[in-house]
Amino acid sequence: MKIPSSSIPRISRYYRVLLSLKDPVVSSQELADLTGSGAAQIRKDLAYFGQFGRPGKGYGTEALKQELKKILGIDRNWAVALVGIGNLGSALLAYKGFKDQGFNIKYAFDNDRKKIGRSRQGIKIRDIKNIPSVIKASGIEMAVIAVPQSSAQDVVDMLVASGIKAILNFAPAVLKVSDGVELLNIDLSIEMEKLTYFLQRNKA
Amino acid sequence: MKIPSSSIPRISRYYRVLLSLKDPVVSSQELADLTGSGAAQIRKDLAYFGQFGRPGKGYGTEALKQELKKILGIDRNWAVALVGIGNLGSALLAYKGFKDQGFNIKYAFDNDRKKIGRSRQGIKIRDIKNIPSVIKASGIEMAVIAVPQSSAQDVVDMLVASGIKAILNFAPAVLKVSDGVELLNIDLSIEMEKLTYFLQRNKA
DNA sequence: TAGATTGTTAATCGATTAACAATC
DNA sequence: TAGATTGTTAATCGATTAACAATC
Numbered sequence: 535m536k537i538p539s540s541s542i543p544r545i546s547r548y549y550r551v552l553l554s555l556k557d558p559v560v561s562s563q564e565l566a567d568l569t570g571s572g573a574a575q576i577r578k579d580l581a582y583f584g585q586f587g588r589p590g591k592g593y594g595t596e597a598l599k600q601e602l603k604k605i606l607g608i609d610r611n612w613a614v615a616l617v618g619i620g621n622l623g624s625a626l627l628a629y630k631g632f633k634d635q636g637f638n639i640k641y642a643f644d645n646d647r648k649k650i651g652r653s654r655q656g657i658k659i660r661d662i663k664n665i666p667s668v669i670k671a672s673g674i675e676m677a678v679i680a681v682p683q684s685s686a687q688d689v690v691d692m693l694v695a696s697g698i699k700a701i702l703n704f705a706p707a708v709l710k711v712s713d714g715v716e717l718l719n720i721d722l723s724i725e726m727e728k729l730t731y732f733l734q735r736n737k738a
Numbered sequence: 739m740k741i742p743s744s745s746i747p748r749i750s751r752y753y754r755v756l757l758s759l760k761d762p763v764v765s766s767q768e769l770a771d772l773t774g775s776g777a778a779q780i781r782k783d784l785a786y787f788g789q790f791g792r793p794g795k796g797y798g799t800e801a802l803k804q805e806l807k808k809i810l811g812i813d814r815n816w817a818v819a820l821v822g823i824g825n826l827g828s829a830l831l832a833y834k835g836f837k838d839q840g841f842n843i844k845y846a847f848d849n850d851r852k853k854i855g856r857s858r859q860g861i862k863i864r865d866i867k868n869i870p871s872v873i874k875a876s877g878i879e880m881a882v883i884a885v886p887q888s889s890a891q892d893v894v895d896m897l898v899a900s901g902i903k904a905i906l907n908f909a910p911a912v913l914k915v916s917d918g919v920e921l922l923n924i925d926l927s928i929e930m931e932k933l934t935y936f937l938q939r940n941k942a
Numbered sequence: 943t944a945g946a947t948t949g950t951t952a953a954t955c956g957a958t959t960a961a962c963a964a965t966c
Numbered sequence: 967t968a969g970a971t972t973g974t975t976a977a978t979c980g981a982t983t984a985a986c987a988a989t990c
Contacts, residue, residue, distance in 0.1 A: 538957055542935050546928040547912065561971065569912060574959055581973055589972035590966035606931045607938025625829035631910070635927055675937055699940070700933035706835070708751065708773060716936040718929055723839055724750045725922055727810045729904035731746050732920040733879055734811025742981055765947065778983055785949055793948035794990035
């Protein structure tokens, strides 16, 4: 069955809400109130992956939580490589929430001679040139990149050639990856421009 | 006419590509090759806002660039308030790209006594308690928030009550705002979980 | 004039919502 | 049994893509 890609971030949100839910049982309507999605939407999203509820009753909170973890693939830890230790990269390296959620930044890379060899947050900063050898040997599949636009495609190519299968990119660039590799972009400018579009439109 | 909201980030991408385009004229097909959107999609997106091209010729690069700036509301500067000067907030404050694109972080707020009164990047850090007076007096309409989840809703409420109309939120929380206020969320966990979903699915 | 490419209408596709029989 | 709520099918809605007349 084809699962709409928009369903995945919604499932993440259902999971977030379940984390702070006290009741042992929850209905799609309650989840709807808490997440802002519709109740039918929630039942549909869950139905893509199985039958987790009991008609007339609802969903067992704890059981559903575990199911959603499995669906999202967060029922385990993930090692992550971080490339680009500038302002944003450093902030990501220091971000506690990462480790809490099972993401372990295991390797950090930069091309700045002044940074290479130093440690931040207990992680040694390595030369970008060593990406192929280090990543291949590690078997890591996830990477986060926070490098300037100008080097983003080169870094992505290196990562993909080294076996990385999923990339979160903060560089404001249109990047190409081969099939079978997932690339997600978080582009600050684009988000800001959604806001200015909104503001501008409501003036005119 | 109803404009699909997904069209706006695409227009941002068209604009990005135009910035580094040398040719004086560009066709929807060329733009498609450069952005990864379809040519028909591009013509449709542009058509929502007017007739910018010449049949048989294409679009004038410079003229189109100016039109897209107007559409996105980036043909002017915007003052921005930043709330939460932790790791991420500091990185955002230091981010040069912001000012380059016409976003001026004019005020910074935090609730940490050790930070309040100090300056970062030439911006004085103020007490969160002063949001109402400072924002009301300034007339600022945009805010970026990088506070912990636990205080995010309170901060949003304060900002909205002070006249803020557009918010970019980095806190991993489901936040409520009144009608007429635009709230965008950048949730790192959700993005990471899109990646783990992908990785997990391709194993099973 | 012939070739190219827009702007727009119509067709397709996919996702969301509504409705309800099945079931606890 | 009566009431509640799921899982699923059908209906609706909206967005993308294809096709093509108009026009440079």
